[in-house]
Each structure stands twice: as structure tokens, then as C-alpha cells.
Amino acid sequence: MKGRGSIRQRLLLLVAALAVPMNVLVVVALVQLADQERTTHLRNLQYTARAIVSAIDAQLLTHITVGRALAASPALLDDDLAAFRAEAERVNPVLMVVSDIDGQQLMNTRRPPGEKLPMRVGLVTHRQALETGLMAISDVFRGSVSNAWLVTLDFPVFREGKAFRVMSVIIDTATFRALLEGQRQPPNWLAGIADKRGNFIARIPEHDANVGQPASADWREVMDHNGVERVRAIDGSEVWNANEISLLSGWRVGIAVKESEVAAPIWTTIGGAVLASIIVSLLSLLLALRLAHGIAGPVRELERKAAVLVAGQDVVLEPRLPEVARVWEVLQSAMAKRGVAERQSRLLVDELAHRVKNTLAVVQAIAMQSLRLEPDPRAFVEKFSGRLALLSRAHDLLTGHAWTSAALDEIITAALAPFRRPTGEDMFALAGPPVQVSATPAITLSLMLHELATNAAKYGALSGLQGRVDVTWTLSNTPDPVVHLIWCETGGPPVQPPANKGYGSRLLSFGAAQLGGQLDFKWSTDGMVCRLTFPCPTGSVAQERPHAATT
């Protein structure tokens, strides 16, 4: 395959050139989409955290409202704990504790009245409430009575301006676990509520194992501000964690999903899109192959059949493409032209072979005729060579006119050339209009004139120094072109008709026959006069010349 790639290869490259940028575009769009999806996902995480904080705050507010009302109860101020207990149990099903300022429990709704009660555990909020006079919300702790994980809302109770009692609403952390579990949750999520120290109040999953325990170090590090961070969970897994702080309680809510959970749907989307993109690309490649076949096929067919056509065999092509049809037309016409040229050249070669053979036959005839006249080898060679030279000059004249005809004056000049004297003195006088003589008669005339001159040199005007020969001719058209040629010798010795018919006479009479003309001789004391009349169909050709003489 010449060049740099076949049509098929180039078409495939074309498809690739279109498909690759399209696929890159799709991938870029997908990555952006995935990024957006991840952002949305993480924002939703933050909303969920905020919603849970609101739910916790709402629940705490309920307890605070009830707690405030009870803390102001006259029964409590009158230290009538039995009456207060009845009041509290009527209003609030949760655990209520009343303790003195030192933390000694005086009443516990989970214990029968009169039972000896223990000291409170962890008096931080207890003291804080008494010092500030404000309700305080505790961190998570393990209750001394129930042994459960609890938080407490401590309300200070003052009598006559003096700290008197602390009333506590104690909430089991299971409440918050239920709250978390009641949320509409993303699958495989991690949700945690941590107190101000960073210990779990509630956590799902594995609430029981983690409640009261510190949250992961990563989360604790970032739990002082809202927002989504990438952290390591307590089990060590990488998670995206949305942190939200409750302004009411100072607790933190963390909602986390594993990195893979965020990425999975994105990768599913991308995977699907890439798969679709590959399928579409493959389909378009298949289509392109089909189309390529529609182009490459006809071109290959053209290539194959052109070779057959150029080899000179008949072949039929039904072009399936207009371009191929045009190329095929051009090829066919070129081949037709070549065929014509080849036939012409073959004809020319055949004609040349014919002429060569004919000429060889003539040469043979010259040899045989010369040998009949001159058995002596030296004389034979001279005669033979002279006639060959004559033939050669006649051929030169004809070759000058594509072997069609020669001018009569040139034929005469060429035939008489060897008889001119070396001194340059001209004893020949030629006069006549331009006449064209066709090939065979031209050769005949050459032979005849040569024979006449030979005779003149031997016996006639050219045998002496004073003699001369006038060769004149006219052309008449009555009605066909006829040439009248006169060979007139003067200044030579007196002549007589030859005694017997030799070669010269025979040649002249055969020549006249060949020309289809008439020949007659007159012998006198002045010299010989020969008249030759012959039809010359091509003679009039000369009259079309600008300076042609009239007849």
C-alpha cells in the first residue's frame, strides 16, 4: 500500500477524530455531574444534621418548660415532697429527682417514698445551676440508681433568696437513640449526638457499645463548628461527617456516611454513562466501517479492474460512486486511444516490413539484371552499385514526402546527378511546371531517366563534350492530368536506332507500361528525341501551390 494509509484506515481515523473528543466531552461532563452530585449529597448530610438538632432542641424544650413549671411549684418550696411527687408524676412521666444543695437526693420518682437515697453523681451542673441560678444541661453520665446512661436538666430552687433545692429532670439517652432511629436515614449512615465533652449521648449503629464513650478524635477536633469534614470514625473508616451544634444544649450532632457511599452512586452513574458511551462509539465505528466499505469497496474494485483493463483485457465495471465512474471513463478513453495508437503503429511496422522486403526483391532484381548484362565481376559491381545509388536517391525523395509522391523536377535532377560533369558545367536543361508524381511511378521514372542518360553517355549527346540534353515537360488536364515529357539530345554525334533490343530498351518499354503511358523515339543527325506521355493523377496536386505554372 503506497502513501500513508488506505481509504479504510483514513476513514477509521476520521471516526476516531470525531469519537475521541466526543467521549472526552462526555467524561468531563460526567465528572462535573459527579462532583455536583457529591456536593448535593454532602449538603443533604448537613441538612439532616440540622434537622436532628432541631428535633433534640424541641424535645429538650418540652422538658425545660415542664421542668420550669415544676421548679416553681409551691409544694416544692413548702418542702412537701409527697405533694410535689404526686404533682410531678401527674405531669411528667420521666424521672424527676429533688436533691438538697449538697447533692443528697431527697426524692426520686423511680424509688418508693421513704427509701434511703444515694448522693447524686457528678455535681457539675448541680453546682452550676445553684451558682448561676439558671437551668443547666448536663453531659452524659451513668445514673447511680438506674445504672443507665442519662442526661439531666438541673433547675435551681431558691427560697427567700437562698439556694434551697435542685430539681432535676433526668432523661434516659435511649430517648435520643430513638430520636435518631426515627429519622429518615441514608443507608449505612453513622449518626451521633455528643455532649460538650465529646462523649456519645446516642449513636447509631452500636449505641450500647458507644454511649458515654468519647467520640472519635477526628470528630472531636472539628466539632466546634458547623460543616462537612472528612474524618476518621471510631471504627477507623474514612467518612464524610456533617457537624451541627445545638445552641440550646451545646451538644453536637454528627451525621456521617462512608466515602464509598458518597462515591458509589457517582461511580454507578459514571460507569453507566461510560458503558453507554462505549456502546454508542462501537456502534458508530461499525456504521463507519460499513460506510468505509461503501467507499473503499468500489475504489478497490476500480483498482483491480483498472489493472485488468490496462493489461488489455475486456472488463466490465458498474461504478457505485460517481467519482469512480469518472475515473473509469477517463481510463477507458485512454485505453481506447492507446489501442488506436497501437493499431496504427502495428500497421506502420507491417508496411515498413513490406517495403523492406519489396526493396530487397528490387535489389535482387537489379543484381540479376546487372549480372545478365555484365558477367565480368568488376563491371557488374560498378553497374550494380550505380543502380543501387539511383534507387537510394529515389527513395530519399519519396521519404521526404512520407512515401506518397515526389516532385518531377527533383526526380529528374536526382536521376541525372551521376552524369553531370565534375567541372560543374551543366549540360542538362530542365523546364516544366511543378508536378507531383506518386511513389511507384516516381521510382519507374528514375529508372527510365537513368537508362536514357546511360544511353546518351554511351552513344548519344553526352558521349562528346559539346552535347547537351533538354528535358522539358508540360501538364495537361484533358480531362485527366497527363504529363508530356520530352528528352531532347543535341550537339552529339548522329544517332541511329539500336540494332537489337537490350536491357535499356526493355526497361524503357516496361517503364512506359508501368506508367500506363506511351513512349516514342526519333533518331536523327541532331541526336535522339524521346517523348513520354503518361497519366499522372497526382500531378494536379502541384497546381494548388501558390507559384504553380499553368499548363
Place this chain on the structure above:
Amino acid sequence: MHMTLEGKRVFVVEDDVLLQMTLQDMLSDFGCTVSGFAMSLDQALQIARDISVDLAILDVNLNGKLVTPAAELLAQRGVPILFSTGYRSDIVPSLVGRPLLSKPYTEQQLKAAMLRALAA
């Protein structure tokens, strides 16, 4: 079968003067009689019409014209024909398979070809 050319009457058609002369000389040497000769197609057609001969020797190309019309005329009259030509025999379709003498030729070749043509 032995045949002789002695006394055979021959019609010679040849447009070249020297070849015509030489061919006639050869025929005389064989003891043949040249009953007629032509040096152009016109002459050949004229003579072929009523010449009475044993054999016609025809040059195929007469000054650019094919001798075929004269050959047909002679053939119709039952005259045996020997063609002579410088062409290869396959150039002129009508000559294929006919007695043919290729130029140039020797006396022996001429004699053999004439005997073949007479026997055909």
C-alpha cells in the same frame, strides 16, 4: 506426380518495373510463355477478363491497391493463382491458405511455388 513448367502460359501482374522484367526473365528460363502482363490493377482487371493462361502470378499490392478484384475474376474463370508479396501472409485475410510466394525469392523458390499452385 512429376510436373514440368515447360510451355506453361503465365499471366504476370507486378507493378515494379525491375521485378516484372526479372520475373519474366526467370519464366523464360523455365520455358514458360508470358501470355500477358499487367503493372497496375486497372491493366490487370482488363487483361484478366479474357486471357487464357495456365497460371497467374499476382503481386498482392499494386501501387497501394490490393490485387484481390483481379484475383477473384481469375479464380472465377478457374485460373490457378500464385500470389507474391512482401507482406506477411496473415496481413491480408483473403490470402490465408492460398499459394503464396514471399519476396524476395530465388528461381528455385519461384519454380517450387508455381508447381504447388498448378497442383492445387
